[in-house]
Amino acid sequence: MNLHRYPQLVDLLAAEYVLGTLRGGARRRFQRYAEEDTTIRKAVDEWQRRVSPMAELAAPRMPPAAVWEAIERRLGFTAARDAARLRGTAQTPVQPSRGLFGNLAFWRGWALGVTGLAAVAVVVAVRSLLPSSTAPVSAPTVAQQPETAVSHVAVLNNKDAHPVMLVAWDEAHSTMTVQPLGKVELPAGRAMELWGIPASGHPVSLGMLPDSASGKVTAGQQKPENYAALAVSIEAPGGSPDHNAPSGPVVYTGKLLPVS
Template sequence: MDLHRYAGLVDQLAAEYTLGVLRGGSRRRFETISQHDPAIRLAVETWRLRLTAMTELGAPVTPPPEIWPSIERRLNLVNARRDAAAARPVAPVAAPARPVARPKPNWFENLSFWRGWSIAATAIAAIALVVSIRELSTVAPVPAPVPAPQVAQEPRIGYVATLADDKSNARMLVTWDDRTSEVTVRRLSGSSDPSDKSMQLWGLPKQGHPVSLGVLPVGGTARFKAASVNAYPILAVSVEPVGGSPNPNGPTGPVVYTGKVIPAA
């Protein structure tokens, strides 16, 4: 079954699959088809990014107090706990012990003696502590610890675009981090760089000429700054001479990939 024949069907199924409401045979068939269709896998990944952002922004919700008793009743935990308590042997109650007469303590066991001794020992320890502090103050100062390197912040994906060829085959995935204004272009299976040419990413505004967002390096993942990528509803990739299009107002070579820019959340 070609899911791409029906407008919006792939996106709808990807949303239901990510939310977990697509079940049974429909879920298994969707998983089988997605193994051979990169566009479907990208649609699922896009929905996963959207839902991840929603869970991070949502306020925590405390479950009602009756939830746990309801779970216990469904799993029959109350009866199981009662049966376990009934089967547990009860230890016999021991008779109270008769008081034993204790001999009069000698000086070694005298509380007053040890109380006075503890006061004297505390005073000696305090004096030793003061002397130690004075000795340490004359020692060379210990250098301050070197602060640990700061951990890079996790990217915050604001916009996503799947760029496909004229046969609707997904070739590139473009994400934009709205915290750092960094665009990341990832090549997918089937994407190849032409020899002796450059591939250039363009933003197509609603009005005006295309705007160059950068020349893509050969192979691998590309990253560069583009503070206004959300201003372009559509992105496109063209094949240009080495170094990029000689025309600043648009591509001069064929446009091979296009895709819509959509919010990730």
């Protein structure tokens, strides 16, 4: 198959390869193509550059033991162990049916798949903020696409470490594009204010956010490299009276990371 005829497919496969959602024989074939073809290898390198900052957005989290215990109870593992224990054969408990929906490995794989889909959603959100190429399809390489104007990104999480908002900072045009990733809870009659958090010193107000958490914010003279993180506070309309500190609760925070 001549992948050069399908630039969008190359880009999609490169994204899935980097995310780890391309598996089995398809992954091995694509890896072989990338090793032999500079165009495909550049597509992979480009997606690695885009996605690598995401690895620092949150620490790995394992599901609580109670989750697996609840799954085992629902699948009948706990009842089987209890029955075996009463019969004095706890060391060889009776196993329930091993059909697809009775297979604990299936449910664990499903849980990991949901986590993978969440990662894909974040990357797709980032990708949707990047300008697409309008060049002819005759030379379909990622390297020939125009450089993205997005210089920094931040995924803002709520207090439960769930992603709620994506901020893409276009330093060249002094704008920030905001896009919701989850449920944004804004009390009636209140507003959201975006803050830049430097490595040292006081927070700096970067402006008010749209109530929908979707739109653009003018960055003015602010530079993204001056801030280690971004935060959102709930304020009265018009924002905090002190531009050096939030007056209301801070509800979302996230690291600000360079795209390249």
